[in-house]
Amino acid sequence: MKQLITFFIILFLSGCNRNEPVSDLFRWDKQNAQADSLTVALEWAFIERDSYACISGLIARLDSATKSKYNRESADVLFWKARLQNREHHTAEAKKLLSEALARCDSSSRPYAFSRIKYLNSIISRISKGRLHSALKEYEQFYRSTGDPFMTATASVDLGHIMREVGDRKRGLAYYLYADSLYEALGVDTYHLKTSLNNASIFAEAGDSARSRSLLRNLIDNPKAKADRDFYINVLIDNWKICGDTTALLSAWRLTNERGLNLIDSHTTALEMCSYLLWKGKLSEAEKLCLETIKKFTPNYPLTIKALAYKLLADIYESKGETARALTNCKIHSQLQDSLLKVHSAIEIGNIESRGEIARSEAEMESRHQIERLWTWIFVMALLMGALLVAFILMRKVQASRLSIARYHLDLEKERRSLVSSALVMEEKDNVLQSVLSDIHKMESEGKLKPEETRHLEQNVKMHLSGRQDWDHFRELFDKVHPMFHKHLKADYPELTEGDLRLATYIKVGMQGKQIARMLMLQPDTIRKNRQKLRRHLRLESEESLEDFLRTIDS
16 A cells, blocks of 8 residues: 545535545545546535536536547446436436446556446346445455555445345445444544444344434434435434434424425335324324325335334225224235235345355355465465575575685785795795805904905805895785785886885885895995885874785786
């Protein structure tokens, strides 16, 4: 999830001014600042049930903001028009608009817009509850995956409706509660209130009157609930039915009269009022209201409301002692009940089939998810095995490299020891030859050797003291151990002489001044002077160690 952007744009739109943030609550693809603001305004207009004129004006402005070069309405505009037509119960026109919108929307480049169009098309199409449930589950998972809690909640509400219709109240309630938690967290109060009313009804049906009454008490005092008159009438009626609140019924009846008796909900309120008047013994008022309500019925009117009306009328006449009229209305009620029984039987059969279809689709979906999880595990295991194989190969290479480096260091150490050994042998040989020279001079002073013999012997001995040939052999061994030492010194300090390089070499291998003096057949004082000259050529400060400096030279 990571990633949420909120920016504020003030919308001043004719007839429906509302200051709402263009937030991350809705996931429509960004087009331009004006179109994005209008899209958010339309979402809120539907949530708050703004007027037809207001929403039409917003759609017209969106059409102007998104007009294509072909001067055709965009898929988004067609979607909003279809949604408005569906709200006004013009289903055929809404389906026509959605079909055109789907043809103009590219699912690959605009998957979210395509999903919203398909979603609305699924809701208004007359498909089985099982197929609709399967489609809605797919949409819910898509919206979850895209981090869209608003549409996730909307899909959950519609799934709750389906499960409630097929008789699975428990799962219906679970969907409602989940959606309600999302709406509450998002601050979409209108939808939060509506899901709360659904939850109160289901709790009442399940026998949990305490939770149902608690929700209804919160709703009846809520200013937002009162602002939506149609919704608030339902809240009041449920308070009467579930809590027995006569004040709520009377308030509902007053609001209904203000709106007129031309809606199913209004007729339901009227019949509840008839029941109340009958209970209070106001038979004439109850009879008049019941008859007025029945006159409004049409042939296609819901049988449940018709049956309730004639049952109430029969009870009213029975209470008035008008047996004949009571019997006539009882017969009508009985006929309606028979018809209702057949309808309910057909509905129950359909619900059983729908529950089976839903169970099968969920099993298939779970099977697909299991297969997807299996392939995911296979992929992960393959990656893991590949990673292990690569790690093994790299480890073998590292081990081989370490062995190679170890061999190199062993060979280097061997060469270094050979170098030091060679230097020591040269030093020892020179020490012996120097001792021989001393003996020759002593024998000459004692008269044991003639001067000519002394010069001849001295010449022969000096020929074997460390000279150019020994130095070349030593240099060859040294370069094997420190191949870049002389090259770096010459490159960085071109003023160094061959004598400087030779002295630096002996110091590098750790030879002391006296040893170097014997090797070069010089006096120790001369070696000290040569060291000072080498330090000047290397531009060393007085506190810097010559040995440490030469040790740092790359070898």
